[in-house]
Amino acid sequence: MTQSHDTPHSDVERALRGASLRVTAPRVATLEAVGRHPHADTETIIRAVREHVPTVSHQAVYDSLHALTEADLVRRIQPHGLVARYESRVGDNHHHLVCRSCDLIVDVACVHGEAPCMAPADPHGFAIDEAELIFWGLCPDCQAQASLPGPPAS
Template sequence: MTHSHDAHETRAEQLLRAAALRVTGPRVATLDAVRRHAHADTETIIRAVREELPAVSHQAVYDSLHALTEAGLMRRIQPHGLVARYESRVGDNHHHLVCRSCDLIVDVACVHGEAPCIRPADPRGFAVDEAELIFWGLCPDCQAGDVAAPAAS
C-alpha cells in the first residue's frame, strides 16, 4: 500500500525527471515546500524544507530553488521593494495583486486568457510571449485597519 506522502514524492520525482533534473532530497522537499506555501520567501521555504530535512543547508535550498525555477517547475516573482517569492503555479497566464501595507500576494487570472494577455503598443520588433502584471493596492484586512486607525487617534 502506498502512503499519500509516498505518492506525493513520486509525483515530485516524476516532475523532476520530466524536467531532466536529478532527483535529490533537497529538490523534492523544496518543490513540496513551494507547493504548500504559495508566494513564500526564501526563509519561509528553508524553514519548511527543514521540517522534512532538518540538516539541509541554506545553499542546498538556494540551489534547488534556482534549478527548479530554471526548469520551469516553479516561478520566481519579485514585486518592486519586496524580497523574491516563489510559487508552483506555472504554465498558465496569471498575474498578482500585492497589498502595499502587509505585502500579501494573491493570484489573479488574466482577463484575456492566453499569454501574453496584453501587448505593448509598439513591441519594437520583440516577439512578446509573456506579460507580467502586478496590481498594487490594499487587501481587505488592511483596508479595514486603515479605516479604523483614524478613529482610534
C-alpha cells in the same frame, strides 16, 4: 515493505524526472515547500524544507530553487520593492495582486487567457511572448485596519 506509487513524493519525483532533474532530498523538499507556501520568500522556504530535511544547507535550497525555476517547475516573482517569492503555479497566464501594506500576494486569473495578454504600442521589433502584470492596492484586512479609528490626539 514497498512504497505506494501514489504517495505525494511520487508526484514530485515524477515532476523532477520529467524535467530531467536528479531526484534529491533537497529538491523534493523544496518543491513540496513551494507548493505548501505559495508566494513564499526564500527564508520561509528554507524553514519549511528544514522541517523535513533538518540538515539541509541554505545553499542547497538556493540551488534547488534555481534548478526548479530553470526547469519551469517553480515560478520566481519579484514585485518592485519586495524580495523574490516563489510559487508552484506555472504554465498558465495569471497575474498577482500585492497589498501595499502587508505584502500579501494573491494570484488572479488573466481575463484574456493566453499570453501575452497585453501589447506595447511599439514592440521595437521584439517577439513578445509574455507580459507581467502586478496589481497594487490594499487587501481587505489592511483596508479594515486602515478604517479603524486611531488613538485620540493628545
